[in-house]
Amino acid sequence: MAEIQQPKSATTIFLDQPPSCLEFCPEIPDHFVVGTYLLSETKTEDDEVQQTKTGSVQLWKLDPNTNNLSLVQKVSLPHAVFDLHFHPRDKSKFAIASSTGCISLFSVSATQPGIHQIWTKQVHEDASIPALFLAWAPENWFSHADADGFAVTFSDSRTAVFGTTKDITDDSAITKWGSFEAKQMIEVWFVALAAMQVSGNDDSKMDTIPVMFTGNDFGSLHTRRFESHDTKEQDDDEPLANLLLEHDDRARHHTAGVTSILPLPVSLVDDAPILLTGSYDEGLRVYHATRRGEVLAEQGLGGGVWRLQLLDTKESGSERHFFVLASCMHAGTRVVRVTQTQQDQTAEWEIEVLAEFTEHESMNYASDVWKGSTSSELLCVSSSFYDRRVCVWRTNV
Template sequence: MSSEKPQSISSLITEFLDQPPSCLEFCPQDPDYFVIGTYLLHEEKPEQQQSGRENASSTSTVKQTKTGTLQLWHLNATTPQLQEKQVVTLSHAVFDLHFHPRQSTLLGIAGSDGTVSLYSISCSHHDSSNYPHIQHIWTRSVHDEDPGSIPSLYLTWFPKSWFPTTSSYPDGFAVTFADGRTSVFSTPLPAAAAQQGKERNGEGGQHDIAKGNGLDLIETQFEAPNGVAIEAWFVALASYTEEEAATDDSSIKSSSFIFTGDDFGSLNIRKFCAPDEEGDDGTSSDLSLEDCMISDTSDRARHHTAGVTAILPLPIMNMVANAPILLTGSYDEYIRVYHANSRRGTVLAESRLGGGVWRLQVIDTEEADAGEINFLVLASCMHAGTRVVKVTWKRRQATEIGDWDIQVLAQFTEHESMNYASGFWKGNRSTSDMVCVSTSFYDKRLCLWKLQL
């Protein structure tokens, strides 16, 4: 780990929200806008407690409910200025939200009531305003046991061509829950969609996830490892080219992965691969996700001494030494370069960031000298604020593990409570300044700051 002192950043603007912010993300379609999800806990005391009549033998409990909002904000990076444009009130709190990686106006959210909702963020032809609006598309329950009582904690979309069959499921997402379950929801196969009369977009039966009500999605459930009900805080999906096929275009073979992290500190890895045998039409379209799973392993908390709260597959197309390279964050305050090479895994580098590492995002990837790649990463570090981190990989060959280093370049520490949500502006920069927004939960701060790269 590099020992250079990070630069300390001061805010340019601070706004105060009306509810605690839990997550945020910039709009890919228009990078001057971002959406904040909020989480508000309501506590209602029983009537006898409210009137002061409770006694030592009373077994009454406080009733808790959760609500939230989606808030659309505009960022002027030049002025600079932050302006709230729209607030959508929700009957549940928002644990997580993410824009679709290919349909850039679609936004998925994970709700405290065990639901997933889909929204669009776009300009309406029926509105004279010149800014986009949040519009609801559908909401569905994604947990079948005691609906509404088990929260959805995290949601991630399928990367391109992630589903491990040659005739891929067009689209879908994975979601984790407070009881440790991970569920994958995929759009119907073309043949199944045709049988159900759902050829909606004229592309050979390919199903558009934004059409309909979301109830025809195909669900695959993966229960908590060892059957222990504990929060599964994070899920990440990724696909990699096998090393032996990386240089042979005629026989490229890829593997798909589901990575999950739980509150015990365990990192679970499920690997999927389409079988070599194909159907008469050259596809394996009748195979389910479970049919393609070839391994299911856990490191049993060997490396993380508290809950695993962030898993970031680094943007490396091929596996390295036959295994993926991940960046992980944990309640134990460490960011780690993690080689998912076996049931045990290996930590290649680590750095303590001063607070629980709740979220990680790749800002930029740069190939420096021959054999060196730098990953610039934004980290939301709970009570320690926000960090900008450089992760460096040096190696002689592309598939070599090589040497890894983690350097904290900058820190933003004005938040007075948990920094769960941060983001960076992806508009056209005329300077080397990086524009960021970050939030804190209990003091409801929204801060804008710049970093000279």
């Protein structure tokens, strides 16, 4: 096993507010957007402490030749930003989830780089309940061909699905298509949506099955599987298919909150998908999402595994390698290789840490990789919350 790389920062800057999320812009690859979360406290005349949460979205430019960072634009917001994701198909658009239970859609212009706010929509009736995470629906997730939308989780245990059969920029056409409540008030930290391909009645064709995975603060992973598009009768008024089955693993395998879920692009095993999961308990797991759940491989990463991003997939003989970027809260950032080795009808899984970036002095909630590289070198940007630090560093995989 090779020695773990310990990269050093090429550039370090400090933001004016704590960074909670960041993503590179698909349309303008040398730019990335940062969401921030600023908690302000003031004392009233009665000596009571009042808290105010504000934030911003900031557009930054990375020079990949010099590693320099420069601020292009900052848009101040009346709420804190919990999450931020670019649309998987309309790649000039991104949405944020906020501390006041609303979602905002923005566009990024490539001709003269800048951010433009399109709409803000209240997606929880109680503005004191924050929206924690947002996941765009992948292609073919809804049963209506023209549908587009997202799932959002909240701190009161709710997960909701919103969508439209019109343009996503028309907020008046976006409606709630489904709401899923938990039995206990608990933060739902993460939601992942996947359109799984399974063999249909006719083995010559594949059915598309929409699946939703959520992870909560109790350490439970919840799976909801909807009707196949091929078996469901098409109904323009019901783009979200009927719920076919759901199960919860009752925190059998995660000893703390489930904070990240990454469905892997591999075949189902016994009609259940293979995921990567991250948890506050510092474990990265290869997880077989059956009714009871099964851990196929596990590796401690030294910090709470807050976010996971699939960077690349490579095949070599009977092996498939998945390269993953992990934001590990108090431990910094990790680059990890997850290997699937096929042996007859079974597969063996292994997790190996390739690189550790440890210069962050507080919670690393957000990292991403510049997509312009054609070599084995990764150019990474990672952040930490309380010290407001953003670092640029490089490593080889």
